Amino acid sequence: MAEYGGVQGDAVGAEVADGGAGYSEGLPEVLYLMQYCAQAFAPEDNSEDARNAANRSWDPVRDWLHTHDENEIRDAAEQRDDVGKTALHFACQHVPPTDVIDIFLNVAGDIIQWPDSFGWLPIHYACAYDAEPAVIKSLAEAFPESKTTVDRKGRTPLHFFLGTLGTQSTNSPDVVILLSNTGAASYPTDEGLLPLHLACAFGRSEETLYVLTDAYPEGATTVDNKQRTPLHFVLSNAGRKNAPSAVRLLLSQNPDLVNSIGGGPLPLLVLAQFAITGVDRSNEDQIDAVQGCLKHILNSKPKPTPEFFSALQRLPSFLQDRAVVMRAVQEMLNDKIAQRFPTMILILDLYMQLVVLAAYMFAVTNSQHLRKIQLDFCEDKIDCEVDLRQIGFLYDEAPHDWGPNYRWLMVGGMYAGAFYFIMREVFQAVSLAALGAFHIYVRDLSNWLNFVYILLVCVWATLVLFGGGPFFVFVYGTSISVFILIIKFLAYLRNVYIDFAIFSGGVFHVLSRLSAFIFCLVIFLVAFSRMFYTMFQETQYCADAPPYYYAYSENKELRHELIHQIQCDAYDPSPWCNHWSALLSVYTMLLGEVDEGRFIDDEVGWLAVAMFALFMFLMVILLANVLIAIVTDSYKVIQDERAAIVFWTNRLDFIAQMDAVANGPWKRKLRKMFGLSSRKKKREGGKKTVFGESTWERMTNLLFDDDQDLGILNIEFYCYFILKVLTVAFIPIWFLLGIVTFGILWPPQIRRFFFTSSVTKLSESDREDALRKTQIDSLHVEIEDLKTELLKEMAVDRTNVVQLKSSVAEKKLEIQNEMKHIKRVVTMLFEQTAGM
Template identity: 50%
Template sequence: MERTEDAGDRAESPGQPSEGPANAPTEGVDEINDFEQDNLTAHSLEESHWTGTETVVSQDDVPDALLLNLFCARAKAPKETEDSLIEAEESWQPVREWLGSHDAEQVRAAAEQRGENGLTAIHFACRNVPPLDVIDVFLSIAADTVQWPDGFGWLPIHYACASGSEEAVIKALAEHFPESKTATDGRGRTPLHFALGDKPASPDVIFLLSSSGAASFPDDIGMLPLHYACAFGASEEVLYVLTDAYPEAITSRDKRQRTPLHFALSNAGRKTVPAAVRLLLSLDRRIVNSVEGGPLPLSVLAAYAAIVRNEDENRDKRESVQRCLEHLLHAEPEPTADFFTALQSLPDWLSERAVVMPVVQILLNEKISQRFPTAVLMMDFYVLTMVIISYSHNVVNSIQRRFDDDDTNDTIATKSLIPLYLGVAYFALREVVQIMSLLSLKVFKLWLYDPSNYLNVAFIALVLSWTVVMDSGAGDRDTFRVGAAVSVTILWVKLLAYLRNMLIDFAVFVGGVFYVVRRLAAFLLALGLILVAFAQMFYTVFQQTDYCRNQPQNDLDYDLILAETRCDASTLRPYCGFWTSFLSVYTMLLGEVDEDDFESSGVAMALFVIFMFLVVILLANVLIAIVTDSYKVIQYQRAAIVFWTNRLDFVAEMDAIANGPWKSRVKKSLGMLDQDEDGAQQRDVFGKDLWKQIMDLFEDDSFDGMSTVDFIAFALLRVVACVFIIPMWLLLGIVTVGWFWPPQVREAVFTSKVSKHSSDTAKEDELRRTQVKQLQQDVIEMRDDLLQELALDRTQIVQMKSQVAERKLEIANEMKQVKRLVTMLFERQIAFSA
């Protein structure tokens, strides 16, 4: 087996796969290739001698007893092309001729010649996919050599399995030495490990090798044959054989706590991997979660998906990865903090597929309706509203103080700025806790890649900065007025971002704005160039004309004319300066047109007509068409993706804060015991039964009449519930940021309708289930038919036996009759003779 790159050049993580054996998908398989490289290096001098890669020894210089080794080493393994198959077949002809020209003793002596590293002729032959007739000669004349390991513990069957030899060859080697099926090399690997490499054997060979228990043999790093099969993308039939031979292999972990599922997902782009993932999860769903500190399978898939970039070149790989993702999510993994951060780390093209799956949306709804996320959402709204109101009031007050000549104090009372300080402290604490949580999960990059975090930092910095300026009275008054006015934008954008996480309409709007801007990049650039061009043309046409000669030359004249004429600045000559010309062209695009400015010049009028047609009529309508089309895309095709992606970001943030590893560490450092999950769940359903009983009051109408005692009692209870209990309970929840709301209220307020999504994988699974049910029904019907046929056959057999017995009796009677007749004839013949 060849190796094209060093193991040190490849990533050690199981989540960073690559194709083929030389580019091993995991560290465990890297070590396979490392050992093979060591083996090849150790044999390099001897192999170069035999194969002639270095001109050291010619064929005439090799003793006759060693020619067999030379010819076997120079034989070529077949490749995929037809020419290579012919060349490989011809390369074994010297071996056949040598074997045919020597007697058995000479062949035996040559076959037992061992090289420096213990290799014999059968070792060399098995490395090059030998034909069965050659192996039969070795096994018939020098059968003992099949039991001889080389210097690294490899038997000939190890080489045959590693080279992808024919089934008949491997079967012959195993039959002559059955113990070889469980023989291990220096690193604990059986021939079955090698049969599952880059040249996978057929399911029949895998069944043959695993029948002796080899499927349960781990190598020196704890990898079972099933790990190898998943790492190299074995077929579903092979996986069935391995899991049937050793079912415990599904949950077995190597020394880094990796199951076969991790190795399959590390090469999720292979066509065979989705079937492997489906099979493994169908046999044991527990492996979809992290086991004893091992990596989360979804994180492994995310790491692989990150390297699949180009959509056109990797279309098949993307489809395979998406199907693997759907199999993982349909297995219902535990909604831990690691799970949500892994969902966040998926690339956009894969995350968009995940968030529209009902199983993910259900989990997000469950999480966001819990107490802590609900409390944070409501607290965000309260604090943000408080900051916006306080900021608007204090900025206006500060500006008035700064421009009031009678007031020498430009500062604002600190007590009126307390809401701003508290708001900044709250949001700053949220960001710090979020960063700590992500650091504890080792996914801080998610914070860096999330644009909303930069909005939060800008919000905190601006509000704090202007609050300090208002508190100290520092800064120029004009600079403060402009800066504070611009900063208001951040406050309202922050509120819009909050509403984006709450309502799908706002999510669609925000997503639509960014989507439309991206789509308009080329159009806006072209429009800007056209506006600049026309501004330059108008500015040039009117230079040194009567139109511009009476134009004011300085700001003093400009202000004087405005004061005297009491006219608007737009009535002055707008095309006598480049900047005013550009502004006028821009306003013409928006519909503010004064054609009187162009009547003095025919060229100017022509340019005006061209501008109106090209820009105002044509480009403006193109702009409207692009915006409308783009917004429809985001509204009808990407609305659910945008909304649920935003909700995933928030839920992941809350879950990282509430349930991240830092929580257990803090409790441990403080000597606190972790509360059991059942207790936490009971606290989270506070008031659920009571609220249900209150709601049942409005559904029970089974009364005989309105004058009955039961009806009057229920009516009074309904009035009390509507007037006192429900309003007071809802008000208590509002005051306590939803903490004392029953789960039903939180679900009604914060959950969203789950999208109906039917993926190709779901359809395929449903089809498989239907086919399995149909097959089971067919088997039952066939069994009944067979039983009926067997019963009928038994009856026919009994009848046939009876008939045969009757025939036998008739024949016996007839034979007796014939015997008596013959006896009578003999007696009469004797009497006649006498």
């Protein structure tokens, strides 16, 4: 059985056996009616053939009813099986026709009040098995108390009517009105489920939900035993066509439903879980429905809690891209990043990265110089082992050797930066784990970049401090690590400025589009290098070629000689005589370094020139232009269509992590340790005061205040002038204090100026949705006014009807009196006539 928001799809009668299958032909006549009703069946689908077949299955029931008198029908209808079910129960279980039900109600109307051993009346079965609205209406009108009769699990017929997967009830809000007009909409089951919960779970129409909320307005905020509101049930099936309208209706009843109520799950998190597992990406109707639900949730301005940002991160990409460009989300992100803690972390990240970069450059350069001295010192000695620290003291006159104190300072800066980022990652991981979102931390590639960054800084700081590792390994490793340090710095910038976000997103987007091109390019480069190497390999060209320079050659004399030739521009290698040089020469030809003289050789002939011409056409002209076209098109896509998405997604990741850290378990433990309050209660009656906000506003107002009305002889003019001078002098001091304190002492206006970004303008579709929402709200107001007027008119009409009835009664009494008088007169005339 399928699950629908925690409610089983066959929620209406899985525990009730069909019955009837055990009956045989030797039954007493009085039990045949029950057997025939049990053997009838409902239509398999909505086709005409299926309905005709189902209708024919009731012919034995009709024949039996038409061939027996009322007493026999009553006796047969009152028979029960071992679970207390009558023939009417079985009939209601198989979508009965109205003519059969009418006979039961006319002949044996009392059985409509008989429950079976499960507490189900016939109307329960009719609602559970999707009977026609006319049948349900007949049963309800024949026994009105049945509408609020509950079974052993606390379920009314309205629960069953709304909790079925059939099609009859979906388009029958009139039946919902009938079943709920005596208070059934407020009846919860043993699991705490109202009929509204089931209607939301099974995707009932907006009209049905209007009926239920009007009948019991508190139902929109009622939670079941698992603390779930009807909104949770809608979002757990958000791919249904009616889901967006249901979300809009429930949130119009109480916008606070968008937040967690009573410790229940966050509605946005429920939507994220459904979008991950329950959405078919090829079904556009489902995609539109889920996006519509998301739009209504975010437009209701949920509280910007850590759980909310974590739920935003859990949204699949097609929903997250939609969410981050919505105005409500961007305003929340701007508000969050302008707060003290995120600002402090941003500035601290900048400071520590600059410290690490500066310390790394100086420390590596100094250590590399000392290693070269060691290499030269031990070059002609056997088993030479000299500590780099000793060399540092021996060669204090070396221009790049800063001595031990400076070296300790540089290494200390690297360790300090690594320690800061380690603690940052630990707090971040623990805080996200406390929210149950540790998988988000693991999936975030920026966190893996941070780990690589920390590892490299620690490794090289240790090697610089203790002088370990071979010279060339140290040189190559530290050179490559510079690239990681710069990538880390660019990753920081993308969280602050949209231009860097576009750049980083464009790079990755272009690389994803270039995978096939790069693979093809490598194949062609290898192919052409092998072609030229094969043609020139056994020629005099290669026989006379000088040795190829190899940096790790064991022949030191040859290596020094080749280096000397290279420095004097006397080294002219033959590129097609060595595997590596052939591949390298082909690659440099692709970049524009072309010497056609390398392909002119008498032994090879015209083929080398022909292959050179083919290479230039295929690689330089064709593939290079294809590369330019791909890169231009891909970067234009990221710049024009995804710029806002890339930037705001990066900002969401940063804010979610910072908000989790700022509200993590460590904060509660610290406050508990020092005996501080939880600070959950906010000030009533106004906005929370932020340090420096009002002071900065007064200072800026003073600077731009127009004091031209004050004369030069007025003392107030000079007071204003002195205050402005003091303000101009104090503002730079305040700004510098904020820089020194990592933005903590900055007023919120400065933090907003540096770190907030302009909110994306509404798209055409969003403007249309906003206009439509305004029109709907206006229509609701007009409907309420019309309803009030109609009620007034009905009250007046009711008064007129009562007066009319009173007048009619008076006239009727007068007519009766007149008729009695006429009757007496006529009687007297007959008596006189008879006496004559």
